[in-house]
Amino acid sequence: MKTQIEEARLDGNAIGGLLREIFAVEMTAAMGTCASCGAVNEVGRVQVYVHAPGTVVRCPDCEQVLMRIVRGRGRYWVDMTGVRCLEFSDA
Amino acid sequence: MTSHGPLKWQFGTLAEVVQETPRVSSLHLDVPDWQGHLAGQHVDVRLTADDGYQAERSYSIASAPDDPRLALTVERLDDGEVSPYLVGELRVGDRLELRGPIGGFFVWRGDVDTPLLVIGGGSGVVPLMAMLRHRANIKSTVPARLLFSSRTQADIIYRDELSRLGAAGDGLTVFHTLTRERPAGWTGYTRRVDETMLKEVAWPKQDSPAVFICGPTPFVEAASQLLVGMGYEPRSIKTERFGATGGTA
Numbered sequence: 564m565k566t567q568i569e570e571a572r573l574d575g576n577a578i579g580g581l582l583r584e585i586f587a588v589e590m591t592a593a594m595g596t597c598a599s600c601g602a603v604n605e606v607g608r609v610q611v612y613v614h615a616p617g618t619v620v621r622c623p624d625c626e627q628v629l630m631r632i633v634r635g636r637g638r639y640w641v642d643m644t645g646v647r648c649l650e651f652s653d654a
Numbered sequence: 655m656t657s658h659g660p661l662k663w664q665f666g667t668l669a670e671v672v673q674e675t676p677r678v679s680s681l682h683l684d685v686p687d688w689q690g691h692l693a694g695q696h697v698d699v700r701l702t703a704d705d706g707y708q709a710e711r712s713y714s715i716a717s718a719p720d721d722p723r724l725a726l727t728v729e730r731l732d733d734g735e736v737s738p739y740l741v742g743e744l745r746v747g748d749r750l751e752l753r754g755p756i757g758g759f760f761v762w763r764g765d766v767d768t769p770l771l772v773i774g775g776g777s778g779v780v781p782l783m784a785m786l787r788h789r790a791n792i793k794s795t796v797p798a799r800l801l802f803s804s805r806t807q808a809d810i811i812y813r814d815e816l817s818r819l820g821a822a823g824d825g826l827t828v829f830h831t832l833t834r835e836r837p838a839g840w841t842g843y844t845r846r847v848d849e850t851m852l853k854e855v856a857w858p859k860q861d862s863p864a865v866f867i868c869g870p871t872p873f874v875e876a877a878s879q880l881l882v883g884m885g886y887e888p889r890s891i892k893t894e895r896f897g898a899t900g901g902t903a
Contacts, residue, residue, distance in 0.1 A: 567898065569871070570870075570871050570872055570897070570898040571871065571897050571898045572871050572895060572897070573871070573895050573896075573897055574893065574894065574895045575759065576696070576757055576759060576760050576894045576895075577712060577895070579696070579712075579756035579757045579758075580661065580698040580710075580712065580753060580754075580756045583660055583661050583756065584660050584661075587658045587659055587660075588658060589756075589757070589758040590758075591756075591757050591758050591759040591760070592758035592759045605759050606759065607757070607758075607759025607760055607892065607894075608759070608893075
């Protein structure tokens with residue numbers, strides 16, 4: 564049975580605006596390597612949960628946490644422990 | 655198209671409202687200094703209350719890059735924080751704060767010859783409509799098929815425009831399915847998207863179509879898993895999930 568959390572799951576397209584606040588360029592087409600399983604996916608394909616405090620990003624292949632982003636009180640907290648590498652266009 | 659640095663919030667002015675269905679309206683906006691967009695991209699919309707409280711939501715762009723105005727098509731969610739204001743309270747001449755365009759993954763540029771297969775559930779049709787409008791504007795004749803799932807006939811967004819586009823004889827075929835109604839005289843499907851339906855609608859995998867699927871999360875995941883089960887390369891399928899409440903499929 565699918566849980567409410569699974570049905571509310573979004574994908575990396577949903578955080579395109581948030582990532583543009585942090586990175587200088589469009590990021591949904593960036594390729595990210597999962598530090599846990601090594602899978603390489605476009606950011607647009609990752610799993611995104613926005614109902615936690617902050618945003619939790621998970622690998623679509625192994626479901627390990629790739630990123631956690633919290634924004635509040637004029638600051639960002641960005642945990643990228645789960646991402647081994649991000650590759651993106653400079654254009 | 656892509657520029658460096660953060661996206662700036664800017665104001666658009668509502669120029670026209672088109673009611674698409676009882677719950678869905680298109681907002682046509684004049685946005686000075688709009689930098690242009692690609693079919694499939696979205697904007698973030700921000701509402702600010704008198705006490706400073708802000709709510710932000712993403713809405714897909716419905717207009718084609720070559721259309722004169724920026725159009726957003728918004729479904730009113732009764733328990734929503736933003737959509738009841740956009741569909742119901744916002745009036746022509748009012749200003750709306752937005753930033754964009756956003757996204758580079760779920761986009762169709764119209765510069766390839768591969769067939770285009772787009773599958774939408776409810777308001778998930780919106781970014782797909784931008785692609786089909788763009789395809790018509792640039793007089794593309796790449797074969798294209800839309801499979802569009804709606805609850806009832808009255809819930810079909812862009813119904814008249816889709817029948818016009820599908821009758822243009824330029825290679826687009828539109829397939830409808832209804833999940834909660836079997837109207838008399840209806841010639842489309844009347845069930846949820848399944849493998850039999852996709853085998854009738856989709857090209858064989860060796861034709862390598864570009865695939866875009868958008869709608870509520872369970873709809874998107876079911877449709878993409880069916881295509882993968884039919885042998886489609888997962889990398890050829892691009893998806894955009896609207897969550898649990900973002901559609902009417």
